[in-house]
Amino acid sequence: MTASGHGGNIWRISRQTGLPAADLIDFSANINPLGPPPAVRNMVLCSQVLKHYPDPDYPDFRGAIAGLHSVEARSVAVGAGASELLYSVVRAADVRRALLVAPTFSEYAQAVKSGPGKRDILRVYLQDGEDFRFTDRVQRKLLRKLREGKPDCLFLCRPNSPTGGGVPLAAVDKLTEAAGRTGTCVIVDESFLPFLGCWPSNSAAGLLAEHCNLVVVVSLTKILAVPGLRIGYAVSSPRLIEALLRVQPPWPVSQPAARAARAGLGDRSFLRHSRKWIARRRRELYIRLRSVDGVRVFPSQAPFLLLGLRGALARHKPASGYIRGALSKRGVMVRDCSTYPGLDEQFIRVAVRRRRENILLAEALHQLA
Numbered sequence: 187m188t189a190s191g192h193g194g195n196i197w198r199i200s201r202q203t204g205l206p207a208a209d210l211i212d213f214s215a216n217i218n219p220l221g222p223p224p225a226v227r228n229m230v231l232c233s234q235v236l237k238h239y240p241d242p243d244y245p246d247f248r249g250a251i252a253g254l255h256s257v258e259a260r261s262v263a264v265g266a267g268a269s270e271l272l273y274s275v276v277r278a279a280d281v282r283r284a285l286l287v288a289p290t291f292s293e294y295a296q297a298v299k300s301g302p303g304k305r306d307i308l309r310v311y312l313q314d315g316e317d318f319r320f321t322d323r324v325q326r327k328l329l330r331k332l333r334e335g336k337p338d339c340l341f342l343c344r345p346n347s348p349t350g351g352g353v354p355l356a357a358v359d360k361l362t363e364a365a366g367r368t369g370t371c372v373i374v375d376e377s378f379l380p381f382l383g384c385w386p387s388n389s390a391a392g393l394l395a396e397h398c399n400l401v402v403v404v405s406l407t408k409i410l411a412v413p414g415l416r417i418g419y420a421v422s423s424p425r426l427i428e429a430l431l432r433v434q435p436p437w438p439v440s441q442p443a444a445r446a447a448r449a450g451l452g453d454r455s456f457l458r459h460s461r462k463w464i465a466r467r468r469r470e471l472y473i474r475l476r477s478v479d480g481v482r483v484f485p486s487q488a489p490f491l492l493l494g495l496r497g498a499l500a501r502h503k504p505a506s507g508y509i510r511g512a513l514s515k516r517g518v519m520v521r522d523c524s525t526y527p528g529l530d531e532q533f534i535r536v537a538v539r540r541r542r543e544n545i546l547l548a549e550a551l552h553q554l555a
Contacts, residue, residue: 210517211546212519213519213547216537218408218409219537220459226449229446230415230446236441239437242437244264247447248264250452251419251421255402257391257394261422262427264418264419264420265419265434266438266439269293269418270416270434271403272373272403273293274433275426276301277301278426278430278432279371281297281339282304283337283338284298284306284339284340285331285332285341287312287328287342288527289318289526289528290341290346291343291346298339310327312346312528318484318528329360329364332364332365332368333368337368338371339373340370340371342361342375344374347488348526348533349492350488350492351485351486355388355392358372358393362393362397366397369399370399371400372397374390374403375403376389377404377405377408380406380409381408381460381464390402402422403419409450410450412443417443467540468489470544471536474545475493475536478552479499480495480500481493481495481496482494490538491535494532498554499555504524505532506523507524509551510522518550521536
């Protein structure tokens with residue numbers, strides 16, 4: 187498994203630039219900039235947690251997730267981050283042909299292609315002229331592709347990465363119903379949904395009672411700011427969860443990670459504060475970046491913004507690679523989006539960070555423009 191879809195390249199950039207990793211400002215990784223809540227830090231350091239193997243069935247962790255989404259514990263699986271679960275679901279469902287929107291998280295296609303034999307990826311493209319939003323046009327095209335292509339799996343990302351746009355719950359419902367008629371599994375990645383104030387009530391997990399072909403995958407490493415621990419979960423029908431558990435390795439989540447996740451989910455005040463804080467910083471960053479010549483900022487519900495490079499910022503080819511390199515020399519890391527199908531060298535993505543750091547990013551782009 188690669189990590190190309192993630193920011194996580196701070197060590198490589200440190201080696202390339204000669205700057206200490208601690209001095210780099212990482213706008214490439216979409217992690218809660220407030221850091222983990224105290225309860226999570228305390229749990230990770232607890233010696234009683236470190237010296238024991240985890241319970242292989244994770245009853246407490248699975249029970250907490252089940253309570254969160256009002257499902258049975260047998261409808262929950264835990265894993266080492268969303269990526270491990272995505273690969274496991276693809277294996278469990280024997281996905282050989284997948285349907286996805288583009289641009290979207292690169293690990294979906296990589297998970298499908300990691301299996302043996304011929305693998306097909308069908309895409310419906312979001313449009314620049316529609317701000318890369320999930321529109322009725324996109325939904326109609328997905329419905330047609332389901333009927334005609336009969337894929338094994340449809341991937342949806344809400345909010346979508348790297349565009350930040352949402353996918354309405356009504357659209358997930360309609361697409362999952364149609365997918366049921368073609369024998370298609372629908373995998374909904376909600377790794378950034380915990381950053382929205384209405385979570386978990388707005389999760390597609392609420393549709394599980396109506397759709398047995400639905401799998402909802404969530405990363406907890408982002409909202410809890412613990413990517414080094416690797417924590418995530420999947421919610422689905424007991425049949426699909428049982429198949430997923432059969433292909434997972436033993437003990438996919440460490441004892442500290444499982445305990446930390448439970449502690450973090452229990453800190454409702456931290457979650458509420460994080461959502462409000464990030465929404466304010468995102469709005470401020472959006473306004474700052476719109477004032478930079480040659481930057482087009484796309485609307486976003488997520489803790490990151492997709493930027494289009496124009497004018498002076500696009501004069502060097504490839505523009506995204508040049509800007510990424512120029513910023514890294516200033517100790518600022520951004521995500522080059524040229525490798526996403528549906529985007530090109532004129533796009534980068536930046537995470538929302540603290541106000542001082544956001545100002546430094548805007549000023550650095552001003553200087554390059």
